[in-house]
Amino acid sequence: QVQLVQSGAEVKKPGASVMVSCRVSGDTLTEVSLHWVRQVPGKGLEWMGGFDPENGDTIYAQKFQGRVSMTEDTSTDTAYLEMSSLTSEDTAMYFCAQGHGSGSYVWFDPWGQGALVTVSS
């Protein structure tokens, strides 16, 4: 059974970058399609992007294209989310989640515990 363990909380200043990690156990990263979802405090879930096995590429939500990069280190089974040009509106909990399905459907299970990123001057 796959488990996802994320890195700890981060505090960043506006304009900085942040990198959040998600380590996979119970399987190898090459067998898992990872996605990233964020949640602003008190708000709903927002998909940022993830691996699409149908085309074998990482896809990004339009809102985050150009500012977010999702990478993987298969030697350590760890995925990374890097976001640049942070503003206070990026203060949120960032979750990684395993995606299942492809094409016309996808669902997420399990989810990591989340990593809180706070952007404050």
Added chain:
Amino acid sequence: SSELTQPPSASVSPGQTVSITCSGDKLRNKYASWYQQKAGQSPVLLIYQDKRRPSGIPERFSGSNSGNTATLTISVTQSMDEADYYCQAWDRSAGVVFGGGTKLTVL
């Protein structure tokens, strides 16, 4: 605003049945999934492909999808079911879309 519309809140008495809807064009001819998120916790998958339950999810959680509306039904609701519930679908142009969430109160 979300492309999938959910009521912001719902309430139910213990032991009763409650249904939470999720509507939007992004659901038409698409599969819906549902997640439960309790306060301070990560989301948990309840339903996928409209009506399938992962192992470990009680049978009192069920799902359906017709036209452009998906529905999550919780029967014999328990106090532990008090949580936020989110629907989700996949759209080829937008990618993954979530509903705005429904806060369920068990009175």
